[in-house]
Amino acid sequence: MDKDDLILPKDFPKLKNDAFLLACRGQKTPHVPVWCMRQAGRYLPEFRESRAGKDFFATCRSPAACCELTLQPLRRFPFDAAIIFSDILVIPQAMGMDVQMVAGKGPTFPEPLKEPEDLLLLQSKVDVNKELDYVFKAITLTRHKLEGKVPLIGFTGAPWTLMAYMIEGGGSTTQSKAKRWLYRHPEASHQLLKMLTDIIVEYLLGQVAAGAQALQVFESHAGYLGPVEFQEFSLPYLRDIARKVKDQLKESGQDVPMIVFAKDGHYGLEDLSQSHYEVVGLDWTIDPRSARERTGGKVSLQGNMDPCALYAPKERISEIVKKMLEGFGTRGYIANLGHGLYPDMDPENVGAFVEAVHTHSRHLLNLK
Ligand SMILES: Cc1c2[nH]c(c1CCC(=O)O)Cc1[nH]c(c(CCC(=O)O)c1C)Cc1[nH]c(c(CCC(=O)O)c1C)Cc1[nH]c(c(C)c1CCC(=O)O)C2
Numbered sequence: 417m418d419k420d421d422l423i424l425p426k427d428f429p430k431l432k433n434d435a436f437l438l439a440c441r442g443q444k445t446p447h448v449p450v451w452c453m454r455q456a457g458r459y460l461p462e463f464r465e466s467r468a469g470k471d472f473f474a475t476c477r478s479p480a481a482c483c484e485l486t487l488q489p490l491r492r493f494p495f496d497a498a499i500i501f502s503d504i505l506v507i508p509q510a511m512g513m514d515v516q517m518v519a520g521k522g523p524t525f526p527e528p529l530k531e532p533e534d535l536l537l538l539q540s541k542v543d544v545n546k547e548l549d550y551v552f553k554a555i556t557l558t559r560h561k562l563e564g565k566v567p568l569i570g571f572t573g574a575p576w577t578l579m580a581y582m583i584e585g586g587g588s589t590t591q592s593k594a595k596r597w598l599y600r601h602p603e604a605s606h607q608l609l610k611m612l613t614d615i616i617v618e619y620l621l622g623q624v625a626a627g628a629q630a631l632q633v634f635e636s637h638a639g640y641l642g643p644v645e646f647q648e649f650s651l652p653y654l655r656d657i658a659r660k661v662k663d664q665l666k667e668s669g670q671d672v673p674m675i676v677f678a679k680d681g682h683y684g685l686e687d688l689s690q691s692h693y694e695v696v697g698l699d700w701t702i703d704p705r706s707a708r709e710r711t712g713g714k715v716s717l718q719g720n721m722d723p724c725a726l727y728a729p730k731e732r733i734s735e736i737v738k739k740m741l742e743g744f745g746t747r748g749y750i751a752n753l754g755h756g757l758y759p760d761m762d763p764e765n766v767g768a769f770v771e772a773v774h775t776h777s778r779h780l781l782n783l784k
Pocket residue numbers: 452453454455456457458467472499500501502503504505517520521522523571634636679756
C-alpha cells in the first residue's frame with residue numbers, strides 16, 4: 417500500500433477480533449473483552465519516552481505520534497480494543513480557546529470564561545473538518561496500522577464536562593466556578609451546552625467517517641452534579657448527542673455502538689440506560705449486581721474495577737476480577753477500570769488484569 421493511502425478512510429484491513437463490538441450489542445463472545453481507560457499513558461516507559469520533551473497538544477496534532485501512542489499498549493497486552501490517543505480539550509481549542517498542558521498541573525486555560533458575555537468570544541460555528549482534521553487523520557492512519565487486530569474507539573468529552581473546564585480553566589476540587597453558572601446563569605449555561613453539543617455531534621460523525629468503530633462520550637464531571645442538575649444540564653445533551661449521531665449514521669446505513677461514561681453519576685444510572693447508548697460505563701462506586709438490576713438488561717455495561725486495585729499483588733487482582741465477572745455476568749459486558757490508569761502503575765499488573773479477565777471469563781463461559 418502506498419504511504420498516502422494510509423490517510424484515506426477506505427480499504428481498511430478486515431477486523432480479526434470483534435469480541436468488543438459484539439459485547440457492545442449484547443451478543444455472544446468467546447471471552448469477555450477488555451480494555452483500559454488511559455491505556456495509552458504514562459505508566460508505559462515507551463509512552464514516556466515518546467512524549468519526552470514534547471508539548472502535549474503538539475503531540476495530539478501529529479497523526480503519526482497519536483497512531484504510535486495508540487498502538488503501544490497493544491504491543492504489550494492482548495487488549496480487545498484500541499482508543500485513539502487524543503484529548504477531550506481539543507474541542508475548546510477548536511472553539512478558539514487557548515489550552516496548555518502544564519507539567520505537574522494538568523490542562524490549563526490562561527483565559528477561562530468568566531461571565532456570560534465571554535460566550536461572544538467563542539467560535540460558535542466551528543468548521544470541524546478543518547479545525548479537528550488532525551484527529552480524523554490520526555484515526556484513519558491508526559485504523560490502517562492496527563491491521564484489523566482490534567476495533568478502534570473514538571471519543572469526546574460531554575458538554576457539561578467541557579463547559580466545566582472552559583470556566584474553571586483547569587482541574588478543580590469543587591467545580592464551584594462552573595456550578596455558579598448553572599445556578600446564576602442557567603440560560604447562558606444552556607447556550608454554551610447547546611453550542612458544545614452541536615460541535616460534538618459533527619466531531620463524532622467525522623470520527624466515524626475517518627474510521628472509528630465505536631464512540632465513547634466522557635462525562636467525567638457528572639459527580640459534581642446532583643440528580644436535579646444532572647437532569648437539567650447533562651442528561652438532555654447526552655441524549656441529544658446519541659440520537660443525532662445515530663440518526664445521521666442511519667441515513668448512510670451505518671451503525672456504530674456508543675458508550676456513555678458518566679463518572680460518579682450513579683444517581684443517573686436508570687436514565688443513562690435509556691438514553692440511546694448501547695453501553696453504559698461505570699466507575700468503581702457501583703456494585704456490579706445492582707448496576708445490572710438497575711439497568712434491567714437494556715444496555716451492555718463497561719467497567720468498573722477500582723484502578724487502585726492494580727496496586728495489589730497479581731493473585732489478588734485475579735480474585736477481584738473473578739468477583740467482578742461473576743457480578744456482571746459474561747454477556748453484554750466489557751471489562752475495564754472504573755477510571756483511567758495512573759502514571760505510577762506497574763505495566764505487569766495491567767497485563768495480569770487483562771489475563772485474569774480472559775482466563776476467568778473463558779472458564780465461566782465454558783461452564784455454561
Ligand atoms: C478529563 C479528561 C481529559 N482528557 C480525557 C478526559 C476524560 C477521561 C477522564 O475522565 O480522565 C480523555 C483522554 N485523554 C487521553 C486519552 C487517550 C486515550 C486513552 O485513554 O488511552 C483520553 C480518552 C490522553 C491523555 N491526556 C492526558 C494524558 C497525560 C499527559 C501526557 O501524556 O503528557 C494522556 C495520556 C492529559 C490530561 N488531559 C486531561 C487531564 C485531566 C489530563 C491529565 C493531566 C495530568 O495528570 O497531568 C483532560
